[in-house]
Amino acid sequence: MNDQLSERALILAPGGRDAGVAAAMLGEAGIAGTSCTDAQGLVDGLQAGAGFALVTEESLMRVDLHRLSQWINAQPEWSDLPFIVLTQRGGLERNPAAGRLLELLGNVTFLERPFHLTTLISVARSALRARRRQYEARARLVSLQHSKETLRQVNETLEARVDERTREHERAMAQLHEAQKLETLGQLTGGVAHDFNNLLTPVIGNLDLLRRRFPDDPRAQRLIDGGLQAASRAATLVQRLLAFARRQDLQPRPVAIPALLEGMSDMLARSLGPTIDVHIAFTPDLPAARVDPNQLELALLNLAINARDAMPDGGPLRIEASAVDRRSLGALSAGHYIRIAVIDGGLGMDRDTLARAVEPFFSTKGVGKGTGLGLSMVHGLAAQLGGMLTLTSTPGQGTTAEILLPTTTEQPGETEHDSVVLQEAVVRATILLVDDEELVRNGTADMLRDIGYEVLAAASGAEALMLLRSGTEINLLVTDYLMPGMNGVDLVQAAGSVVPGLPALLITGYSNIASGPGAALPRLAKPFRQVDLAARVAELLVQRSADVVPIRSDRRNQP
Template sequence: MSAMRPDRVNILLVDDQPAKLLSYEVILGELGENLIKAGSAREALEHLLKTEIAVILIDVCMPELDGFELAAMIREHPRFQKTSIIFVSAIQITDPDRLRGYEAGAVDYVPVPVVPEVLRAKVKVFAELYRKTRELERLNAELEQRVAERTAELQASTERLQQSEQRRTLALAAGRMGSWDWDVATGECHWDEGQFRIFGVDPATFMPSAEAALRAVHAEDRGRLSTRARRILASGRASDVEFRIILPNGEQRWCIASAAPTLDASGRAVRLSGVTYDITERKKAEHALRDLNGELERRIEERTRERETALAQLLEAQKMDTIGQLTGGVAHDFNNLLMAIMGSLALVKKRLPDDPRTMRLIDNALQGAQRGAALTQRLLAFARRQELKPESVDVPRLVSGMEDLLERALGPGVRISKSLPADLAQVRVDANQLELALLNLAVNARDAMPLGGTLGIAACNETAASVPGLKPGAYVRISVGDSGIGMDEATLAKATEPFFTTKGPGKGTGLGLSMVHGLAAQSGGMLRISSQPGKGTMVDLWLPRATPETSREGAVEDRAPGEDAVSKTAPCTILLVDDDALVSTGTAAMLEDLGHMVIEANSGADAIELLRTSPRIDVVITDHAMPGMTGMELARRLRESHPSLPIILATGYAEFPQSETDELALPRLTKPYLQEELAAAISAVAETVSHQAKVIPLRPR
């Protein structure tokens, strides 16, 4: 590697991959230049604003800003409009790509894999060009300095020739420069045309003097200008001072005065001569550059925030998906266990003697299993995996119908205040889940008001056009507020997280708000919570309005058969398909207790084989989540071979779109289900078969 050159220039290497930056450093190290590395567009811009750069090597494909965007932003800055930019691209470069690069400000392309000799040669050319340009500028500066020195030497030959030459030169500055001369002893002043022009006065009417000039200076700058003049006279050394002047028309202009004293034989200043430069345009350019830098930094910060927000949303979506998958698997297994427990306990309860102590213990066990089922439903609601049955819901009617339940849950210390307008639109949501959500919010509000208070339930029609987290459309906003203790920012940030609770051990699952949040999101709406310590909490539940089409769908209510219909269902032969032996045994026992004959199969393949050898099957009840062949796949196979055979699909959670079951017209049983629900499902398919002219009659046994 060559030694560093004494006149080396800065080369900026921009790439988000450290390995590529290292390879560029090794390849270009032989040039002996100063290599600066940047791993991102933001870091590159920071180097550019602080360092003089000769050549910029940019990778085209970068995650934050690609090479084209970075080059365009660099070219927007006046300082870098002539800086050499070379693109490095690992993809095939097409003519449109080249045109786009050149439009963005590139001077050359280097394809990957990089040929070290080619890259070094190209960078060397532009580095040398930069160096030669700077050398030329230096020579020009030296030439100007020599000219200035020669001019000073000529001016030293005679004072009057110096003054005459100075006035003549400054007069050619087209109003940007003016010269002046002040006799300290007599106070006599001489201004050239440029000086009159800068101060905006007419030479025919204005009498130049030190006092008149000082009056034109901005009030804030007069003291500084006077002090500087006295220092020049006292020290006998030339100096510059920057100040503002106010023209007769009120316009403000920026100036710099360069003043030098003339000394007599005793070293005392007897004259003060100088040049005034009008730098107003330069000041405007500086302000514009500062504004441009600020705008550039603002745009970089905005893009960074946008990308960070998008990344955070992606991570949140991935987290929710992961939790959903985990929750679904847990819910399926947990519901299978609850299915076996609840079914067995119900059958045991029917067959045991009527002993109050025993019945109380069995009821307690059943209540525990039902609480476990409710906990599973809350987990599924949070993970947006619960099975929803959306319909058109009249919110005022729903709230009115559950008012007694709310009063019992809240107790006598909490007053309910309602504001539900008559013209409130209907919402598209699962009515049972909405009731559960409102009850959860009410219980949370009660716990936040230990000394009593007011629970407010209000609703209004809303139209969302640019509400974060909502698709544009028509909504109903249901607000549930309390006058309780409220939450601080830290608690509010975690309020909807699963299992987070402030109620203490054994007093809350931490799934109430999580369930409401999941219901809102799964229904196409959102949940917003606002709270302050000591000022209560307001929960806004946004739900989409029901359209005329969905209103007609929601008007069709599920007609579950009553106890009479269930009891009148004729005994039949049922093929029960489930890979879990506990669930299969418990369900078979419930079916036999209802008077049906049960044939069990532990897989979809076994079920198909049994149907082939046992044609006297009246109804099939199948689990969905089974290895090898799911219940949905089994149903499709049976629709092809036995198109009229009634099939009931049982599932632990909503792991497939409702449209698939709708397509096959499959009734659903959600685990864990009770014997009454099982009987109702069989009664419903039996009724369907009878309506279809008994294509497969249910045969009594």
């Protein structure tokens, strides 16, 4: 099969400009697209080769789909072509007619129009990755069949070894399908969480501004505080979704795991209660691991709480750390790792529960007793750091959760810097704010103006560069990361060539930019409070200018 054809997207959207728009969107992400005029043309394209198919719901209604059904049912064992169906009324829960397409297409993802560009690209990339894994499975299957035939020719007495190889293949296929399912869930979850972050940012910002407008109204303060608490809980939920999707903004550094575990001992004792006897053990001379320590502590606390809930009558809980060498296993590369194991002697899990344990929102704790995001968050965090989470469990004998984290030769403390937090001063400055989401852009601009800054707003990187080239004096660039056309890191680099030395702040709640050109840029995670924005902006401006003035106490009452 031609490699270019096997990676392309087949687009069946004969109505209006849908096909051209979809092809352009996919092209921006580096995915080639080929338009088909009708269902027969789609089948011809599938026979030639494709990575996935993008079709509109209406293009498959009231047409002869016999050939398409035949092609889908005749796929070889390794193949399960992904279909993305653009609908007007959502998936099965609101669109019963979609059930017919689900039965016909099999491996289908429904995407309701209108949709965000990033959501389409995220779903398309997920489908293409799934298809690539199918090609890898095909190669393994061909290799296995060749090996099986060779063994039969050499000696029939080796049949038992062939059977074992077959069982290994079946296990590999099962792991492959499970990985594909989790990858698809992660991509969809990440897109949804990104949109929620954009919604929460103006909600929290506007509530902050309202709190300062009514300082002497107890009832207003109580209502606003309730809204802020609810929004903060929603933000925590979104961070767990981003952790599962491997899209949270981590800030890893070399960390001594023994010191981290010992520092958690008091917090674990308070969180787990007197019925849980916690034992922490680690081998001497452990190398450092490159992790985000705050997120790792949260992950270990989640595992410990799960262990406590599995031991309703109390019992011992062991947390062990040791160095291990691992051979390549799935997505995990061969190398040196730190193994952190959380071991309980509780109720354990049966085979079916264990298979679904890391799925988001899956929980056995009952309604109101858990979000079902604890293990999924740990799974996503470990994978994003280059490691993995493994679970082993036996009903009635307890569970062992193991986190593998890659080691580093860097020493703890080498990359740590004390940050300057300024809460009582601002620098007179003009800020260029860039965000493609109008709600976020307006809300952030209001927060900055309320502090006392002049703000110029732009909806894209191109618009921001035009303002910079116009000669307008700009003291600080504040930009979103994930934007169509030009992302925030690219914008900062381009702005530096227009205004050398211009300080910049990246606001993000979605992308992993722990490496590459954006790793060294100052960042502020979405959603954020006004006080966090004020401190981060003041810190960057003070580094460039000594023109500091105190914030007037009556500023909060100004219009």
